[in-house]
Amino acid sequence: MTAFMPDDTFLQRGLAAGMSATSGFHSSKPSPVSPDLAGKNILPQSVVPSPTDRIEFKTAKGPPVKTSPICIGAWPWGDKGTWHWTEDELPNVKAAWKYLYESGINFIDTAAVYGDGRSEEIVGELVRGLPRDSVVVQTKWLGLPTAAENYVHPVDAPVIECKKSLARLGLDYVDVYMVHGPIHPQSIKNVAKGLAKLVDQGLARAVAVANYDTADVKKMEAALAEHGVPLAAQQVEYNVLRRLPETTGQIAECRQRGIVFQTYSSLAQGRLSGKYSADNPPPKTYRFSKYDMKDVEPTLQVLRGIAQKRGKSVASVSLNWVVSEGGLPLVGIRNEQQAKDAVEALGWRLTEEEVDQCILMCSKCVIRPTVHKGEAS
Template structure:
């Protein structure tokens, strides 16, 4: 079980900065009817507290047995390292950094974040691993995704060359486009997080397991990949 520490400025985060992570986790555990979570994750580096203060509060969650491990999301390389160093003062390792990563947003790799994670034994998780449906074959230039699908909002006419490559690779391996997309992340050493709304999606996504893309296939995908964007507040990574 993994849950996140919601970091937007509010009474607890501003006036009880070091106590807020514990307080909010206890509230979450009460709502879920659990005694602890496996991973408690800082939702993003937009918290009003300093990294030092948040790390202290998150480490306290481990010390109280409320969480087994601590992670962050949307942290840049420098901030991730700072957070890990603060946690180390309490003998708590940083287990993961969750960022948006896929062939349409390779910035966490090109920026050096992925290499930094591997060097320090930190798992890089990817959210929006299928680019909100853009890497499944569901959408085309004539059937674009809803405007509410804001992550990696690259025009579909620019994405379609990538989809053709993914489709070709999928046909060779006997798997759907979504499985190729997820396998790309896995082949890079990234743990993809993906939403599932019905049984068919689960079946298609599960076909990413049991095989790996070849180096040639990865290079072919990356001929049509995108570095993607970042923002100063949310997607710093």
């Protein structure tokens, strides 16, 4: 690992130590979520996103960034530490992307830290040759407190790292540039200045944050506003098992402010896909939304029942639950079947009763992080 580019075991070392993607460390004990939250964030039944529908991200200049209602998470591409990537998987990824793109999905999320930058290179390969305005690329700046440039260039560090990402992507600009988490040693005001520079220089169309608590989302929004730049999105861990953004009111806050609410680990790293069970658990490196599968089984039974009744896959039902709650889910894709499951999650809606059924059942197996700062999300 270098000070500027962590290797692909960096996240694993932190997660193995119990680090949360939010603030604090994960508890090993389940904590139920109040059933009173059922129905609080459900979108009107008239809202039925299809793969060709578009969600708008606010920009400071020009038209909004328009994305599909599902985003393809590119963390697995090139990442050996968590996802055990091998280069012979690349043809499957290319076939999956072809299916997704032809189905109307136009949004890919990556990051400098994924696979030592290999993920960004693969994304660049996939979008090369396509009309630039037909795809939306989002990448992230980690802002490690161990990186010297965050002290030497507290404002320009995001600009410096974005240019490196653009070189790996082979692009002139990214559609969305995101702060990967609130670990940066710079003040939010200095980070906001750097993000505003990116927009001013045409290196990013929109800017966003990830893993911020609600208070810091508001601070970043205000700091960016001083430069005439809107905060376009917030990305956090959220699924039917992990509902902290809901219990803290962050979903409602983002909706009120016109900030797109993105979700990662939307399938709990496969735990909500129907692929895994108590007898066939996911790999130990899949540490986000980490639960003993026997504790997840009650929720999976509900999801399987809904999937069977509707003729959908369990993964599609799980993703539709996030969409129904107002989230824009990221989902990792490594093959064409997973791509089909993602597309199948759109064009229909769970009923409010089905959404609530999942919520009430999973209240027995939710694990919440121990929060040390504010209200982590």
